[in-house]
Amino acid sequence: MEVIDIIILSNGQSKELRNLTENSIQTLLDSEPGDKIRFNILVIESAKTLPYHYPFCRTLFPNQEFGYNKFMNLGLRMTNSSFVCLCNNDLEFHPGWATAILEEFSKNPEIKSASPFCRFNHPPRGFTPNQGVHLGYGVRDEVAGWCLFFKREILQITGPLEERLKFWYSDNDFAKTLEKHHILHGLVTNSFVDHLESQTLKTKNDREKLRLTGDERYFFEYKWGERNYFSYLNHKRKQFFKKLQTP
Structure with a gap:
């Protein structure tokens, strides 16, 4: 029997969002x-409400500020199976999705990371189901950040996820890191997991969305040499004074 660690980040601040996680x-x-396959499921719940324990899994309530990669790293430290999958809570898994990825890993041991095919996201981007494996590092193309399935051994090469990214650009950084270390990643087009597109993020107001997504781009571009250090510092300075002016 193959054991796969499944780490799901949830923000069950409402019954609807808790139902979304339960459906996943x-x-x-x-x-x-x-x-044949046992899923070791760990849900990391960030909602600051009364503790809600999800069925058929462990539920963790970190007593610290939310960070997407920080919470995923916490989940990685609490699990130890050879295969691990990092998941959003707005997914629908279809029969045989994990078996299909494991079979591709077995066929080509050089592939150490993969994403499943989303019937909503991938066809408009030019991908067709049941067309083998597409190798690459394109975000929302080969690298579907809502579901990243990999061999745990790659963490010995890459180290932990980049915790200075709190939310946005986490999948971009993951893709860049794989590419930097020449770790093959593939979109497995006969493995189906549908993404319901940022249902948790849609519940946040515009200011909160900007806070979660805006700053990340500047750090990401600085880290990967697309923005110089002084430009990054200038952005941080502007953000600092903007916070001082906010009532």
Whole structure:
């Protein structure tokens, strides 16, 4: 039996969002026969509400400020299976999705990271289901940041996820890191997991969305040499004074 660690980040601040996470868990459990694949599910819940324990898994309530990669790293430290999958909570898993990825890993051991095919996202971007594996590092193309399935051994090369990225650009940084270390990543087009497109983010107001997404681009571009240090510092200075002026 193959054991796969599934780490899901959730923000169940409402019944609707908790139902979204529960639907992800249920479709995951229904997707593979339990005598062949066992999912070790860890949900990391960031909502500051009364503790809500999700069924058929462990639920963790970190007592610290949210950071997407920080919480994923916490989940990685609390699990130890050879295969791990980092997931959003707005996913629907289809039968055989994990088996299809494991089979590709077995066929080509050089592929150490993969994403499944999303029927909503990938066809408009030019990808067709059941057309083998597309190798590459394109974000939202080969690298579907909402579902990243990889061999845990790659962390010995890449180190932990970049915690200075709090939310946005986490998948971009993951892709750049794989490419830097020549770790092959593929979109497995006969593995199906549908992404319901940032349902948690849609509940936030415009100011909160900007806070979550705006600053990340400047750091990402600085880290990967697309923006110089002084430009990055100037942005941080502007943000600092903007916060001082906010009532």
